[in-house]
Amino acid sequence: MKLKMNWAIAGYVLAGIAMLVLFLYLRFPGETVKAYVKAMAAVRNPQMLLSIDTVQPATLPGIALENITIGFQGRPEATLHADRLTIRAGWLALLRGRIAFILAAEGYGGVLKGHVEFADFFSLHGPLSAEANFREIRIEKCAWLKDALVRQITGTLQGSAAFSGAPETLKNGTLNIEFTLMNGTYPLQESFFGFDRIDFNRVDAKISIRNGALKIAGLTLKGEKINCSLKGNVLFADDIRDSQIDLTGTIEIPVEKNKRVTLAISGTLGNPKTKFL
Helix, strand or coil: CHHHHHHHHHHHHHHHHHHHHHHHHHCCCHHHHHHHHHHHHHHHCCCEEEEEEEEEEECCCEEEEEEEEEEECCEEEEEEEEEEEEEEECHHHHHCCEEEEEEEEEECCEEEEEEEEEEEECCCCCCEEEEEEEEEEEHHHCHHHHHHHCCCCCCEEEEEEEEEECHHHHHHCEEEEEEEEEEEEEEEEEEECCEEEEEEEEEEEEEEEECCEEEEEEEEEECCCCEEEEEEEEECCCCHHHCEEEEEEEEEEHHHCCEEEEEEEEEECCCEEEEEC
């Protein structure tokens, strides 16, 4: 009898929880949350144009944003887009007295999964760390990247990223990225040894961003007709297309009896200048 009573109580409790979750789901203030997110983004970056179709509750608990598009004043066509973004609380971090979020995003045919954790006890201020892994992203679908590089690069991207810094001064933080880009094409603005584009099988890169500068520790490109390695720095400008380039490297051309050429690339991302040494 006592066992049956306990099961009956547990059943009532579970039914009550299920009804509460259903009630919260049906009464979720999606429009209010959407307005709040857009307002916070405008405060953080007044130049940002943020569009969100819907905001809904997610399990564990969390929220799910559908069809998110980010543009910028003056260049509204240069957008970043995600089909879906889910944000959930990180319970393990809460047990340590810290606030954390688990992220999952879908877009450009691929997925991204990561987490953000704040270092101070129960605070959204102060230092934070973030990590993410991404895969199967078709970069030719990204309008922002095409606008930034003033060319249509194709390929499938996968890799990882790690950030450490403070939300109040994101530009002073450190971002490390490792990625691989597979089976794509890089158009050239000027013909090079008879090539007007570089078709590659694989590009591997390790880069870091700190204090407004990007450092390429190593970038290698491998293709059937050309191989390339680069390293150097990119100094960011307000308009990313005006960012200054300072790169050096070598090119090997298998179809030209493995001919090797040393080069330096200067100018800007939007208008790079290549010099053969």
